[in-house]
Amino acid sequence: xxxxxxxxxxxxxxxxxxxxxxxxxxxxxxxxxxxxxxxxxxxxxxxxxxxxxxxxxxxxxxxxxxxxxxxxxxxxxxxxxxxxxxxxxxxxxxxxxxxxxxxxxxxxxxxxxxxxxxxxxxxxxxxxxxxxxxxxxxxxxxxxxxxxxxxxxxxxxxxxxxxxxxxxxxxxxxxxxxxxxxxxxxxxxxxxxxxxxxxxxxxxxxxxxxxxxxxxxxxxxxxxxxxxxxxxxxxxxxxxxxxxxxxxxxxxxxxxxxxxxxxxxxxxxxxxxxxxxxxxxxxxxxxxxxxxxxxxxxxxxxxxxxxxxxxxxxxxxxxxxxxxxxxxxxxxxxxxxxxxxxxxxxxxxxxxxxxxxxxxxxxxxxxxxxxxxxxxxxxxxxxxxxxxxxxxxxxxxxxxxxxxxxxxxxxxxxxxxxxxxxxxxxxxxxxxxxxxxxxxxxxxxxxxxxxxxxxxxxxxxxxxxxxxxxxxxxxxxxxxxxxxxxxxxxxxxxxxxxxxxxxxxxxxxxxxxxxxxxx
Numbered sequence: 098x099x100x101x102x103x104x105x106x107x108x109x110x111x112x113x114x115x116x117x118x119x120x121x122x123x124x125x126x127x128x129x130x131x132x133x134x135x136x137x138x139x140x141x142x143x144x145x146x147x148x149x150x151x152x153x154x155x156x157x158x159x160x161x162x163x164x165x166x167x168x169x170x171x172x173x174x175x176x177x178x179x180x181x182x183x184x185x186x187x188x189x190x191x192x193x194x195x196x197x198x199x200x201x202x203x204x205x206x207x208x209x210x211x212x213x214x215x216x217x218x219x220x221x222x223x224x225x226x227x228x229x230x231x232x233x234x235x236x237x238x239x240x241x242x243x244x245x246x247x248x249x250x251x252x253x254x255x256x257x258x259x260x261x262x263x264x265x266x267x268x269x270x271x272x273x274x275x276x277x278x279x280x281x282x283x284x285x286x287x288x289x290x291x292x293x294x295x296x297x298x299x300x301x302x303x304x305x306x307x308x309x310x311x312x313x314x315x316x317x318x319x320x321x322x323x324x325x326x327x328x329x330x331x332x333x334x335x336x337x338x339x340x341x342x343x344x345x346x347x348x349x350x351x352x353x354x355x356x357x358x359x360x361x362x363x364x365x366x367x368x369x370x371x372x373x374x375x376x377x378x379x380x381x382x383x384x385x386x387x388x389x390x391x392x393x394x395x396x397x398x399x400x401x402x403x404x405x406x407x408x409x410x411x412x413x414x415x416x417x418x419x420x421x422x423x424x425x426x427x428x429x430x431x432x433x434x435x436x437x438x439x440x441x442x443x444x445x446x447x448x449x450x451x452x453x454x455x456x457x458x459x460x461x462x463x464x465x466x467x468x469x470x471x472x473x474x475x476x477x478x479x480x481x482x483x484x485x486x487x488x489x490x491x492x493x494x495x496x497x498x499x500x501x502x503x504x505x506x507x508x509x510x511x512x513x514x515x516x517x518x519x520x521x522x523x524x525x526x527x528x529x530x531x532x533x534x535x536x537x538x539x540x541x542x543x544x545x546x547x548x549x550x551x552x553x554x555x556x557x558x559x560x561x562x563x564x565x566x567x568x569x570x571x572x573x574x575x576x577x578x579x580x581x582x583x584x585x586x587x588x589x590x591x592x593x594x595x596x597x598x599x600x601x602x603x604x605x606x607x608x609x610x611x612x613x614x615x616x
Contacts, residue, residue, distance in 0.1 A: 115156035126240030128194035137316035143543040146179040149369045166207035179547040205253035232263035243269030266305045332424035333360040337399040361420040398457040416490040448480035
């Protein structure tokens with residue numbers, strides 16, 4: 098199918114990074130976080146393991162750090178391993194919640210050990226299936242003050258080889274200081290945006306800091322960001338406007354103004370989940386087509402006219418909405434990124450002021466390559482008060498079915514009208530719709546499906562028995578590497594540099610316990 102006629106969809110060529118989660122189970126704060134974290138992880142993996150199509154989260158590993166560091170889950174593919182992930186979460190629940198706090202932390206050892214295991218896994222497993230040298234993203238989840246952990250890791254990782262590290266993030270789970278109302282649509286994001294730029298981004302190094310609240314929804318929302326395409330190698334969408342739309346850049350040339358944007362999903366498509374209301378083969382499944390495509394191309398939407406915001410009927414829009422925002426592609430220079438964002442902001446502001454929407458037509462990335470004229474898809478673009486816009490597909494005449502909307506000849510009878518109004522008066526009235534307050538019991542439904550033998554891709558694997566309550570096993574070497582130091586030391590000038598891909602040097606052989614397989 099020609100790209101110009103496809104509905105917008107997540108980029109099928111995205112490469113989500115492997116992820117390593119390091120849980121800092123330090124006393125006494127671990128007791129107040131454990132239940133919320135485990136529930137959030139269980140909900141998240143019921144989604145991640147159920148989504149059809151290419152894996153949005155290919156590899157995952159988990160460490161827990163208390164008086165020592167331990168790998169409770171070596172790198173595994175997420176799809177088809179729900180049972181192993183569940184067993185890992187069960188082990189996490191049994192990590193002691195009370196004990197004597199020790200000043201010495203093993204977080205740096207967990208980071209180094211995890212990097213070493215990932216290098217070993219990459220060399221032996223991924224080299225034959227993944228082109229280039231992959232890099233891992235590491236998240237340290239802690240209840241301790243995030244700034245303290247960042248500074249601690251800065252000092253302890255100075256001479257660590259970060260060649261296979263894409264990003265290192267410290268995520269602090271707050272102590273319950275509620276900065277916004279529960280009605281906020283995304284509590285964890287609202288909290289992060291309320292902090293200063295320095296607190297939420299890089300603190301003098303390549304270690305990022307984020308703060309989230311200690312509740313299941315906020316922690317779950319943090320993990321769900323792993324399902325979104327966060328790559329910045331290329332912009333996703335070119336929004337083409339007539340050059341005279343902006344007098345400051347108008348010229349005699351007929352070339353359109355091009356705003357470079359990124360696409361972000363707002364919802365998970367239920368058609369990609371088993372046993373939901375929409376069949377995976379029906380509904381709007383074509384909206385998420387995963388056909389191979391060139392990574393050198395991006396969507397092109399050409400604006401053809403403006404529409405009054407009151408003149409669009411919701412019944413003619415279809416498919417799943419996407420959020421478009423100014424691109425953060427790292428290949429563009431800073432001045433271009435800033436100018437592009439300013440024009441995007443100006444467009445949002447102007448459309449809101451005029452109460453206009455935009456009608457745009459999808460275009461193929463390279464015209465004239467096919468003998469057959471491709472079908473076109475049209476879109477409505479909705480502005481917002483933030484630095485984002487919403488885009489939805491809109492029907493054309495070929496898709497429209499006949500329908501009549503007769504006007505009633507007169508008002509309804511007074512007694513019937515009064516009865517209906519009395520019924521409506523009983524209903525609770527909310528000023529906004531908050532989806533976080535509406536539970537569809539989807540997680541329970543997905544877990545019941547994944548727990549069935551036919552839902553597992555590895556039915557022959559036997560789960561090891563639950564660990565004994567009360568202590569981490571100091572004598573068990575499960576998917577660990579030879580004693581630290583694990584990697585050659587580098588000069589201080591090379592410390593904490595994180596290129597995404599370099600040649601991986603030879604590493605020690607990965608050691609596994611007798612009761613643990615690599616896969």
